[in-house]
Amino acid sequence: MIQLQGVEIQAGDMRVGPIDFQIEQPAYVIVCGPTGSGKTTLVETLAGLRKQRKGRIVLGGVDVTTMRPADRDIGYVPQDSVLFESMTVRQNLAFGLHARKVRRQEQERIVEFLAARLEIQHLLHRRPFGLSGGERKRVAIGRAIATAPDFLLLDEPFSALDPPTRHSMRQLILDLQLETNCTVVQVSHHEEDINALADVVVHMSGGKIIDVVRRSQFDGELKPGIRESTVRIANFT
């Protein structure tokens, strides 16, 4: 369960919140809204990268309100897919595993598995400089999911990709979500992302959540091959 209770964040002159909502896991949540509406601020707050002024955040039954980012069970892919430039792709993928002191052999097994799944085996020895936008996204996603987090936060993960690459990345993320049963919170402006991925859509405007829509309320069909969403919205502002 993702629970936000009275969460308020100050982002420069803008007040984001108060935000109250509750979503049952696992779910694919898409956060949309006009530019500057507070989407990134909300996701960064979930990741623990921004401090909220007020309120409480509970993820999977754990109150993470004051927890450091590294202690939250979260994988995060920021908007610009920042990678560790001095490390190889292999080291980038293994970063979270290394930090958690996972045995070397197990780290290697997971990195090989991810590289195969993300089709980046041929890049493992390279450093991020010179990787294409799509390749960087794959590495950033692999690094975020290496520790099998329960929550995956994606800030416009498909931006600047051409339509065929967007399509294959969308399918990849959906497969990963179904394989790992994690809950994804993705910022996106794109209707195709909502149609192909979302169990629930959170609409933001002016720093507030103005609407939350479940898949069963969408026009159109269920996501292909996807179970009926168990998402339940308790309340929202």
Ligand SMILES: Nc1ncnc2c1ncn2[C@@H]1O[C@H](COP(=O)(O)OP(=O)(O)OP(=O)(O)O)[C@@H](O)[C@H]1O
């Ligand atoms: N550190 C900061 N200092 C000043 N203003 C900030 C800061 N961080 C965020 N803001 C402002 O808060 C507002 C919300 O920003 P945010 O990045 O969350 O919007 P967004 O909905 O993700 O936008 P976009 O779709 O353009 O990425 C914006 O007006 C932004 O300029």
